[in-house]
Amino acid sequence: MAGPGEFELIREYFSSRFQTGAQAGGVDSGVVLGIGDDCALLTPPRGKMLATSVDTLVADVHFPASADPYRIASRALRVNLSDLAGMNAEPLWFTLALTLPESNAAWLEPFARGLADTARLYGITLIGGDTTKGPLSITVQVTGSCDRALRRDGASAGDHIFVSNQLGAAAAALPIVLEEYEPSEVQQQQADAAFYFPEPQLELARSIGACASAGLDISDGLLADLAHICEASGLGADLKLDTFPIAELAQSMSADAALETALTGGDDYQLCFTVPAKYLDHLQGLQLPITAVGRMREARGIDCFLGGKPWQPRGTGYRHF
Amino acid sequence: MAGPGEFELIREYFSSRFQTGAQAGGVDSGVVLGIGDDCALLTPPRGKMLATSVDTLVADVHFPASADPYRIASRALRVNLSDLAGMNAEPLWFTLALTLPESNAAWLEPFARGLADTARLYGITLIGGDTTKGPLSITVQVTGSCDRALRRDGASAGDHIFVSNQLGAAAAALPIVLEEYEPSEVQQQQADAAFYFPEPQLELARSIGACASAGLDISDGLLADLAHICEASGLGADLKLDTFPIAELAQSMSADAALETALTGGDDYQLCFTVPAKYLDHLQGLQLPITAVGRMREARGIDCFLGGKPWQPRGTGYRHF
Known part of the structure; x- marks a missing residue:
């Protein structure tokens, strides 16, 4: 044209x-x-x-x-x-x-x-x-x-929820990418990697493909993207956040802000996927960089728990570009 | 995102x-x-x-x-x-x-x-x-x-060159689309049709697919697009313009300007294709809305002839949006 x-x-x-x-x-x-x-x-x-x-x-x-x-x-x-x-x-x-x-x-x-x-x-x-x-x-x-598609609509109640690697790096990188403050050299490198060189989790997808019931890449933040799995599968989820994998770049924030950034920050391009209980042993044997963060349930909605108590994001941890 | x-x-x-x-x-x-x-x-x-x-x-x-x-x-x-x-x-x-x-x-x-x-x-x-x-x-x-791709690189010297329907309508439509003058109702309809409702020549492509040696859709103007066939096929072309199919909307221009618009105007989305001589009878039997406009030749370049004499576009007939 x-x-x-x-x-x-x-x-x-x-x-x-x-x-x-x-x-x-x-x-x-x-x-x-x-x-x-x-x-x-x-x-x-x-x-x-x-x-x-x-x-x-x-x-x-x-x-x-x-x-x-x-x-x-x-x-x-x-x-x-x-x-x-x-x-x-x-x-x-x-x-x-x-x-x-x-x-x-x-x-x-x-x-x-x-x-x-x-x-x-x-x-x-x-x-x-x-x-x-x-x-x-x-x-x-x-x-x-x-061959074996990782769709959003295949989860069942009771399936375990996993995320790959760490979350929150891209959201924590944003003020550095926008040059809003002077980072350390390490922070600059981490921000650069998170924002401009995110690793598409192709190899991990291949490894978990045979045992995952549903999955997607996390582009809008875990809570928003897990909601897509819930909606497509007609289910809800409980998340246990005590060992949630927070990216190093987000850990300079307060503990609450870091957790919230990891849960609601976009652009991380990690995977979130669900696995039926019968495949857990097999999956753990693969020694992949993944963390169990909760389970799917019948009742709609997503509830978060920290230290055994309900926890809610305050909507302050994350902004889009 | x-x-x-x-x-x-x-x-x-x-x-x-x-x-x-x-x-x-x-x-x-x-x-x-x-x-x-x-x-x-x-x-x-x-x-x-x-x-x-x-x-x-x-x-x-x-x-x-x-x-x-x-x-x-x-x-x-x-x-x-x-x-x-x-x-x-x-x-x-x-x-x-x-x-x-x-x-x-x-x-x-x-x-x-x-x-x-x-x-x-x-x-x-x-x-x-x-x-x-x-x-x-x-x-x-x-x-x-x-099934049978109409590529640019299949023409041979001697193949006949055809175009579908008429050319020049979209270029002639442009001043009307840009509201640069008050057209007649018919002109407005023709301009609208040419610019916003061009007909992808899918059915025609199906009909000529089996006998065409090369072809493409005309988006940048016939001379520019025929040059792509010439280049890909390592050939040149002679065009005889005496019965060139000029769109009605272009015919209110002077004869020279109309011809030039039809040859160099973009966005018509008609087909230009080449056919070996052995298929000419078969093709003519199909009674398609196509016009023979010239032949492929060994020598590179494209030469135009009108009334038996060389003819060259002056570069005034067409502008892009």
């Missing part, structure tokens, strides 16, 4: 960095024709489902417009890969719809490099895209192959 | 208008799980390739921000469906990434209605999306199934 001219050049820029045509992926990528025709042509993997998800990142809504383009690209692709992890799907292909105020090589070079590095790291192939002129925004759509 | 709140409501708005889950498509749509989980889950058609394409429409770059939302939605989906036609693929699924300055029911209602009406017309199923806050922009990604 942008017509020949500067944006044509951008397309060529991406085409050269990301291989086109049948060379785009490896032997098994299924890419018959990549960037450069009306459509990409793909051979879907036999006997599997496809899982697909799209996310838009808007400048100054989802990241600072002045942020390092390499990091913006990393975040844009990782956030989408996390949706594949949340479904227990293996990355195959992605598209990029990039809207840019101007064709600017100093911005595009690190952006394309960040995208290529991230794609290589997770074994996903760029198959096409669109480049348009306008306010900076990045839409990535990922597609993966899926 | 936008978090709970007004944009959650928008998602629910789309979920209710477009059915979710396994009910999303018809029996054969292959939709296992539609809107509402981390990913849509899809069963790809057996033994076929998938064709996929993404396009972004930015307000005041690709359409007037104040345009009727029903028409914006129609254009956004049709422009993408045209890429499926340009590949000779059958529509299956699409996603919508919608960025909006505010949650506004008066805008969203007609937009969702336009999207639903267009999707129903062309038999394509909404399987997911993302809604974010920011400057108005619409990214649609379509996926279709493809």
Whole structure:
């Protein structure tokens, strides 16, 4: 749509960095024709489902417009890969719809490099895209192959609730990302990692896929996302917060604020999943970086307990970007 | 990413208008799980390739921000469906990434209605999306199934070049769409149809798919898009313009300006395709709305002839939005 001219050049820029045509992926990528025709042509993997998800990142809504383009690209692709992890799907292909105020090589070079590095790291192939002129925004759509989907609607009452790794790092990182105070060097590194390099939990999803009854990636905060599992499964949940895995970056806050940040902070891209009691032994034998945080129940709603007493977030721990 | 709140409501708005889950498509749509989980889950058609394409429409770059939302939605989906036609693929699924300055029911209602009406017309199923806050922009990604792809790189020297229907309507419509002059009622209708309701040439692609050697949809103007076929096929082309199919809306211009608009105007979404001589009789027997406009040749470049003499566009007939 942008017509020949500067944006044509951008397309060529991406085409050269990301291989086109049948060379785009490896032997098994299924890419018959990549960037450069009306459509990409793909051979879907036999006997599997496809899982697909799209996310838009808007400048100054989802990241600072002045942020390092390499990091913006990393975040844009990782956030989408996390949706594949949340479904227990293996990355195959992605598209990029990039809207840019101007064709600017100093911005595009690190952006394309960040995208290529991230794609290589997770074994996903760029198959096409669109480049348009306008306010900076990045839409990535990922597609993966899926054998045993980690849906939201499969939990049963009594299933144990787990989360992966730690929570609260991305929310605690936000004031640092927005340069609202001078962090220590360690804090700066942790904030950078949490906000721009979240780890899509693809490997963990693979490990728990066979025994989890439901699951998703935590993008809006655990309480909000667990509510999605509850709603889709027609259930409620009890959470026991005594050993809740709070990210180090959040632990400089007061204990209550840290816990609340970990429970309601968004953008962590860890997994929340439920496991029937009969698989607990098997799961514990896998020695994964996961923590049991509660159980599903028949009665709707989510109740939190700390030290045996009811505990409620005060709504002060977290803000969105 | 936008978090709970007004944009959650928008998602629910789309979920209710477009059915979710396994009910999303018809029996054969292959939709296992539609809107509402981390990913849509899809069963790809057996033994076929998938064709996929993404396009972004930015307000005041690709359409007037104040345009009727029903028409914006129609254009956004049709422009993408045209890429499926340009590949000779059958529509299956699409996603919508919608960025909006505010949650506004008066805008969203007609937009969702336009999207639903267009999707129903062309038999394509909404399987997911993302809604974010920011400057108005619409990214649609379509996926279709493809047996015999209409690629750009298959033409041979001597192949005849065809275009579908008429060209130049969308470029001639632009001053009317931008309300730069007071058109007649007929002109207003033609401009509206050309700009907001372009017909993706899916049926025509099906008809010519078996005998075309190369092809694409004309989005940047015939000369620019034919150049893509030439480049991909390693060839050039001679165009004979004496019976060139110029859209009625362009015919109020001078003869030269009308021809130039038809050759260089973008956004018509007609097909340009090449056919080996041996299939000409068969093709003519099909009585399709197509016109032979020239032939492919070994020597690179494109030369135009009118009344037996060389003819060149002056670069005055067309502008982009």
